Structures are given as C-alpha cells and as structure tokens.
Amino acid sequence: MLLGVIADDFTGAGDIANTLAKGLPGQGGLVVTQYLGVPKVKADRSVEAGVISLKTRSSPVEDAVEQSLAALEWLRNQGCEQFVFKYCSTFDSTPEGNIGPVAEALATALGVKGVIACPAFPTVGRTVHQGHLFVQDRLLSESSMRHHPLxxxxxxxxxxxxAQQTRDPVGLVNTEIVRSGSGAVRSALDAAAADGATMVICDASLDDDLVTLGRAAAGHRLITGGSGIAIGLPANFLRSGKAAGAVTAFCGVDGPEAILAGSCSATTRHQIAVHAAGHPIMALDIDAAMAGRLDVGAILEFAAAHRGNAPLIYSSDDPLEVERLQKRYGREKVAETLDDLFARTARSLVESGVSRLVVAGGETSGAVAQALDLDALSIGPEIDPGVPILIGGKGRIALALKSGNFGAPDFFAKALKQLQQGQMK
Known part of the structure; x- marks a missing residue:
C-alpha cells in the first residue's frame, strides 16, 4: 500500500476513494479499497490506496484523535508512504471541533509541519480564495451550511x-502562489513551516489548482483536505512507477432496493421532493421515534410493499423543524436516536433480502455502514460527482452513500438504476 487515507465520515471516505480510483483523465487512478473502521487484518497486497472510514466528524476531540492515530498506525504498518486526512469540502466543524486537533496530532506523529489544508472541490462548487470557503457563488457562512443541525x-x-482549534499558527498559500506552479507552492509551504505553521490553508478554485497542489505534495508525508485534494495524487505514484493502477469492473447487483435519507440539507430535501413525484416515500415521525414508539417493523412493511418502485424512508426536514426538535429533545439525543433507528432499519432491510441500498447523509451513512458490518468495500463507477458505487459482501450488496449536499435532483432513482445495471456507457 502506497497511500493511506483517514476519513472522518463514511460518505467522505467513498468520495475520496472515488477520486483516487479515477485519477486524472487519460492517466488513470490507483487500486483502492475502502475500509469500514480500522481493519483487524493486513490489507491485500494488490491495494495501492487504502481509505479508512471513521465516524468522527462530530466526535469529541479526544475520541477523534485516538481513532485517527489508530488508523494512522495501521496504515503505516501496511507500508504507506503518504497519508491524507480527509474532511468535508464544507469544513463541517465548530470552534471546538476536531479537524485542527486531529490534523496536528497526525502531523506530530509523522514529524511534519507546513501541511496542506484545502477543502476545495470545484466540481461541486466548493472553492477557496484568500482562505475563504465558498459554496457556488456564496460565502460558506451565507449558504445553507449556516443552519447545519450539528x-x-x-x-x-x-x-x-x-486557528480556533489549533495550537500553532495557520498559514496561507494564496491563489497567486498556486497559479505560479508547484515549485512556488513548495517554497511557500516550507516558509510557513519555518514560521511555525503546522497547517497551511491553500487556495483552489479550479481542478488545475488542485493538480498543482498535488504535484507540490509529491513526497510530503501528510496532506489534509476534501476529496478534491486527491485529484493529482495518483499521478505522482504512477509517474514514479510505484503504482500500476487498475479499473474495478462492476456488472451490477440485482434484487430488492431501498433508500434511506437522514440529511437535512437543501439538496437532499429537493431530491426527496423530486423522487416523491413518481415513487412512494415514508416520512418518519420523529416525535414517535424519540418516545420509542416508532416500530422498525412498520418501516420494513412499507419497503416490502413497494419493492420494485424505489421506496424512500426519510427523516429530513426544514431547518425550523429541526431546530424545534433539537430544542425539545437535545441535539445529540436526536442525532443518536435517528442514527440508531437508521442502523437497525438498514440491518433489517438487508436481512430481509435488500441488496441495493442508497443512503443520504454523512452521519446516517456512517451509522448504516457500521450496522451492516461489511469490513471492506470495492470502489465502482461514479454515479454523480463525489458519489461512487460501493460493492460489499463479496459482491452481494451494492451501496451508494451520499453526502447530503451531493447529487443531481434525480439522484435517488438514478443511483438505484446504476446499482442494478453496473457501469453506465
């Protein structure tokens, strides 16, 4: 294994695994496996990039650091030369969040400073300019992320x-430097490290900027960012002859299907509305769930009654209703209850024969992936930017784990179709 990734949630892990498997057009990517948690056994010798999916995005700092260091240790034991700490392209965190502490802990363990930090993913409208993160044409703080429930x-x-999360100063490599080429970026990172900066925010508004950052990162032990930061990394290993690369074939998985949506993002709520125009949907009664009166059996009956017509079960709601529920029951309690409900539902669905499962929302996807206990997933073709097909259970189960903000309006129906048909021509 050459490259090791530590991802702070399951959808983000699939996102960066997809990026590494694709690589640059005409150059190809790496042989990638996504692991659900820190594996207990050695990786297969064919794996060139291993992506460890953690569920630490909203975890207390101490827990997130401990799990991330455990992931780092396993990846080092597999022989990895380079490591990526992957977080969300909308930098989902709080001033007391764990992105900074985890990044600094990994940097300390690897003995490095001047580490790239770039959440940009231009393909889906996430760009960084002068250290400010944009969603499409709006500042992040003016986007729907301002109302994220967690x-x-x-x-x-x-x-x-x-800087609110870290001990050391935070540097900046601005657009002018990035557009001056990878040599200029390396010099700027070295200068930031000499000034004591462990983390250095790097601007990127185009995929070409990310490719430049990738070239600059050749030989660097640690990189951090969204999945976009990985665009240029496979080329470094392929160019050096250390990696051979390969394409994962996927012929599709037939069988019963279901969709679970826990994200409250505007994108997911619109996708639900689009899906509802031609497919059965079931809104979960959150008050009943909090009171312990929501029976998983009723959800399974709904899914079984609508097999073949892409049934969707969701807890997604508008920000005002989410705020009401959080004030009444507590933010963490609502999240824990819904994660547990979706986990039990997913496990029961698969036990009842469901073999194609689409999940929306990072926290929801993490709960579902852990409940299914699939250990490792192969990376199939991309459904929409940032969302690949994931194959588990020795080819018996096909998954699409979608970040809340990702996917086209018709994502749900399209994803189920691709899970069934395989590689789209």
Missing amino acids: TPMTDSDIRRWL
Missing part, C-alpha cells in the same frame, strides 16, 4: 476557523 458554519474564513 456543525453550523458561521464563518467562511477557514484560516481563522482552524
């Missing part, structure tokens, strides 16, 4: 935000 983003200055 990690409301109220400041777009990622350098300032990260």
Whole structure:
C-alpha cells in the first residue's frame, strides 16, 4: 500500500476513494479499497490506496484523535508512504471541533509541519480564495451550511476557523502562489513551516489548482483536505512507477432496493421532493421515534410493499423543524436516536433480502455502514460527482452513500438504476 487515507465520515471516505480510483483523465487512478473502521487484518497486497472510514466528524476531540492515530498506525504498518486526512469540502466543524486537533496530532506523529489544508472541490462548487470557503457563488457562512443541525458554519474564513482549534499558527498559500506552479507552492509551504505553521490553508478554485497542489505534495508525508485534494495524487505514484493502477469492473447487483435519507440539507430535501413525484416515500415521525414508539417493523412493511418502485424512508426536514426538535429533545439525543433507528432499519432491510441500498447523509451513512458490518468495500463507477458505487459482501450488496449536499435532483432513482445495471456507457 502506497497511500493511506483517514476519513472522518463514511460518505467522505467513498468520495475520496472515488477520486483516487479515477485519477486524472487519460492517466488513470490507483487500486483502492475502502475500509469500514480500522481493519483487524493486513490489507491485500494488490491495494495501492487504502481509505479508512471513521465516524468522527462530530466526535469529541479526544475520541477523534485516538481513532485517527489508530488508523494512522495501521496504515503505516501496511507500508504507506503518504497519508491524507480527509474532511468535508464544507469544513463541517465548530470552534471546538476536531479537524485542527486531529490534523496536528497526525502531523506530530509523522514529524511534519507546513501541511496542506484545502477543502476545495470545484466540481461541486466548493472553492477557496484568500482562505475563504465558498459554496457556488456564496460565502460558506451565507449558504445553507449556516443552519447545519450539528456543525453550523458561521464563518467562511477557514484560516481563522482552524486557528480556533489549533495550537500553532495557520498559514496561507494564496491563489497567486498556486497559479505560479508547484515549485512556488513548495517554497511557500516550507516558509510557513519555518514560521511555525503546522497547517497551511491553500487556495483552489479550479481542478488545475488542485493538480498543482498535488504535484507540490509529491513526497510530503501528510496532506489534509476534501476529496478534491486527491485529484493529482495518483499521478505522482504512477509517474514514479510505484503504482500500476487498475479499473474495478462492476456488472451490477440485482434484487430488492431501498433508500434511506437522514440529511437535512437543501439538496437532499429537493431530491426527496423530486423522487416523491413518481415513487412512494415514508416520512418518519420523529416525535414517535424519540418516545420509542416508532416500530422498525412498520418501516420494513412499507419497503416490502413497494419493492420494485424505489421506496424512500426519510427523516429530513426544514431547518425550523429541526431546530424545534433539537430544542425539545437535545441535539445529540436526536442525532443518536435517528442514527440508531437508521442502523437497525438498514440491518433489517438487508436481512430481509435488500441488496441495493442508497443512503443520504454523512452521519446516517456512517451509522448504516457500521450496522451492516461489511469490513471492506470495492470502489465502482461514479454515479454523480463525489458519489461512487460501493460493492460489499463479496459482491452481494451494492451501496451508494451520499453526502447530503451531493447529487443531481434525480439522484435517488438514478443511483438505484446504476446499482442494478453496473457501469453506465
């Protein structure tokens, strides 16, 4: 294994695994396996990039650091030369969040400073300019992320935000330097390290900027960012002859299907509305769930009654209703209850024969993936930018784990179709 990734949630892990498997057009990617948690056994010798999916995005700092260091240790034991700490392209965190502490702990363990920090993913409208994170044409703090139920983003200055979480100063490599080429970026990172900066925010508004950062990172032990930061990394290993690369074949999985949506993002709520126009949907009664009166059996009956017509079960709601529920029951309690409900539902669905499962929302996807206990997933073709097909259970189960903000309006129906048909021509 050459490259090891530590991802702070399951959808993000699939996102960066997809990026590494694709690589640059005409150059190809790496042989990638996504692991659900820290594996207990050695990786297969064919794996060139291993992505460890953790569920630490909203975890207390101490827990997130401990799990991330355990992942790092396993990856080092597999022979990895380079490591990536992957977080969300909307930098989901709070001033007391764990992105900074985890990054600094990994940097300390590897003995490095001047580490790239770049959440940009231009393909889906996430860009960084002068250290400020944008969603499409809006500052992050003016986007729907301001109302995120767990990690409301109220400041777009990622350098300032990260500085609240870290001990060392945070540097900046601006667009002018990035556009001057990989040599200029390396010099700027070295200068930041000499000034004591462990983390250095790097601007990127185009995929070409990310490719430049990838070239600059050749030989660097640690990189951090969203999945976009991985765009240029496979080429470094392929160019050196250390990696051979390969394409994962996927012929599709037939059988019963279901969709679970726990994200409250505007994107997911619109996708639910689009899906509802031609497919059965079931809104979960959150008050009943909090009172312990929501029976998983009723959800299974709904899914069974609508097999073949893409049934969707969701807890997603608008920000005002989410705020009401959080004030009544507590933010953490609502999240824990819904994660447990979706986990039990997913496990029961698969036990009842469901072999194609689409999940929306990072926390929801993490709960579902852990409940299914699949250990490792192969990376199939991309459904929409940032969302690959994942194959587990020795080819018996096909999954699409979608970040809340990702996917086209018709994502749900399209994903189920691709899970069934395999590689789309």
